[in-house]
Amino acid sequence: MKHDMIYEKAPAKINLTLDVLHKRDDGYHEVEMIMTTIDLADRLSFEKIDSNKVEIASENRFVPNDQRNLAYQAATLLKERFNIKQGIRIHLDKNIPVAAGLAGGSSDAAATLRGVNRLYDLRLTNQELQEIGAEIGSDVPFCVMGGTALAKGRGERLTALPSPPACWVVLAKPNIGVSTKDIYEKVDFTNITHPKTQAAVKALESQDFKSLCENLGNVLEPITASMHREVAQIKSRMEKTGGDGVLMSGSGPTVYSLVAKEEKANRIYNSLRGFCSEVYAVRMLR
């Protein structure tokens, strides 16, 4: 039997700020962070299949196609919770670099929640999908919501914020892997420089690009940078070639620069291409 296809885009996120307040009893860290979506996205399609299975197809050899895949987990969760007897085939066209600090897997999970909600006409609200998403990972609720938000709790308590002023985002991912868990575990609360989250929120509210760039901050950056010198190397190269605001995203290792002028974005992009195999120049998503 031929079934209709549903399509969803899964955009990457960057952290404009990331602060860690304390370690919680459940092992997670209480965070306060501003995240925004960028125009670098995976593309997913969803199709009903007659066998009672979730199938993932992806051409990317770094992406698992079994229960380790967050899209698989999202589809399975909805299937079990809503007692769906048919199966789901997911095709994943991966463009977001893997294990990068850009929430690629989380965004695929969020797109899967939206896609399966439509495919099986479950009529779940965005809020309900966010709550289900929190069971899969801390970044999933934000990826369900999209746009720009201040996130608290372990990342699931969200308040929408205005999008950043239009600009370019140049990203470079060094060819190294980091474990988010390990990086959080290394946070030293006796020696921490907290970002000015409120100043960054104000900069978004007043659409002040310069102030936004001055108030980017990520407490995980010095930790990942101390383990991998590539992070500091990319950061300094972006700063030297004219990046307006430069920061590592999430637990890394991707470093990005916000850039107002296209010609400068091109210059930074070209300067990094010789140094790093995964470099992107994209726009913010409004």
Ligand SMILES: C[C@](O)(CO)[C@H](O)COP(=O)(O)OP(=O)(O)OC[C@H]1O[C@@H](n2ccc(N)nc2=O)[C@H](O)[C@@H]1O
């Ligand atoms: C670094 C960020 O990407 C910033 O947006 C997120 O905080 C991490 O989000 P994520 O990858 O969706 O994280 P999860 O899959 O929920 O958790 C992975 C691991 O990171 C640590 N973790 C994560 C989130 C949080 N608020 N505190 C933590 O300590 C925990 O050890 C957890 O076992």
Ligand SMILES: Nc1ncnc2c1ncn2[C@@H]1O[C@H](COP(=O)(O)OP(=O)(O)OP(=O)(O)O)[C@@H](O)[C@H]1O
């Ligand atoms: N759909 C998926 N796409 C990519 N990786 C996935 C996916 N599902 C599970 N993974 C696994 O998760 C690991 C982390 O991948 P992901 O790209 O989500 O990291 P990330 O961008 O650092 O996430 P975050 O910013 O949320 O911490 C990979 O090593 C991969 O094996």
